[in-house]
Amino acid sequence: MIAGMMRIGDKTDAEIRELYDSAREAGVSYFDHADLYGFNFPDGGYHLCERRFAEAVKLSSSEREGIVLQSKTGIVEDPWGYDQSYEHIVASVDESLKSLNMDYLDVLLLHRPDVLVEPEEVARAFDELEAAGKVRAFGVSNHTPRQIDLLKTAVKQPLLVNQVQFSITHSSLVAQGMTSNMTTSDDAFTRDGGGLVDYARVNKITLQAWSPIQIGHEPGIFLGSLDYPELNAEIEGAVANRNSR
Numbered sequence: 001m002i003a004g005m006m007r008i009g010d011k012t013d014a015e016i017r018e019l020y021d022s023a024r025e026a027g028v029s030y031f032d033h034a035d036l037y038g039f040n041f042p043d044g045g046y047h048l049c050e051r052r053f054a055e056a057v058k059l060s061s062s063e064r065e066g067i068v069l070q071s072k073t074g075i076v077e078d079p080w081g082y083d084q085s086y087e088h089i090v091a092s093v094d095e096s097l098k099s100l101n102m103d104y105l106d107v108l109l110l111h112r113p114d115v116l117v118e119p120e121e122v123a124r125a126f127d128e129l130e131a132a133g134k135v136r137a138f139g140v141s142n143h144t145p146r147q148i149d150l151l152k153t154a155v156k157q158p159l160l161v162n163q164v165q166f167s168i169t170h171s172s173l174v175a176q177g178m179t180s181n182m183t184t185s186d187d188a189f190t191r192d193g194g195g196l197v198d199y200a201r202v203n204k205i206t207l208q209a210w211s212p213i214q215i216g217h218e219p220g221i222f223l224g225s226l227d228y229p230e231l232n233a234e235i236e237g238a239v240a241n242r243n244s245r
């Protein structure tokens, strides 16, 4: 379980602290950030959520050691696009560390594929960040197997993670594998990135699910939605069952 920090940009210190403490009490020790998170809040900007997390939570060094802190880089705005150049990756991590008031990231992900990426540039950035002790492990987000293979032509570190949109109502990554040859299902269209689940399992890449309770691309969650009565009944039954134990 991972606690996503994308929506904390307008929360008070007390609210962020409560979110953090609740996550820790529930056994969650993995926190997900990105350089981008906060850019869309009024008076927001890049690194806002990382900065607010540090200001509100104020981790001691032993508390810091006890959690896994992940951030991402690679999305640029104005104009919107993707940048996996050496300069961008290194500068973004430095700014993330400053905002988080930390010496290192446990995990750095490339947020979205830059289809014209130069893998050697990524490799140079990763080598430098690793050697300086600024990043301990690396991965990607929203990447296809072939895009990961391309990075691996130069990147020496294992790519341990691929964070992708996945929820029970947005599940074509799994459904495609069961419907690949059928003409009767939308899921037969290749929306699984070309065997992403099997590729991740073969290559020991952990798939992380983003927006796990969101219905699909548009905002809106399936919890309590009248469009998903059976799913909600199932969830409520499971919760009642757990509470009665």
Ligand SMILES: NC(=O)c1ccc[n+]([C@@H]2O[C@H](COP(=O)([O-])OP(=O)(O)OC[C@H]3O[C@@H](n4cnc5c(N)ncnc54)[C@H](OP(=O)(O)O)[C@@H]3O)[C@@H](O)[C@H]2O)c1
Residues within 6 Å of the ligand: 003, 004, 005, 006, 007, 032, 033, 111, 141, 142, 163, 164, 209, 210, 211, 212, 213, 214, 221, 223
């Ligand atoms: N790699 C990527 O490209 C990418 C993209 C998007 C997100 N992410 C990561 O994934 C994390 C989760 O994304 P998300 O917030 O969009 O997805 P989510 O956890 O599925 O939440 C979506 C919405 O559900 C609401 N919600 C959450 N828990 C709820 C509950 N128990 N009952 C009722 N409503 C609830 C939230 O509303 P409130 O705002 O009111 O809490 C939020 O608006 C982000 O924080 C970020 O770390 C990554």
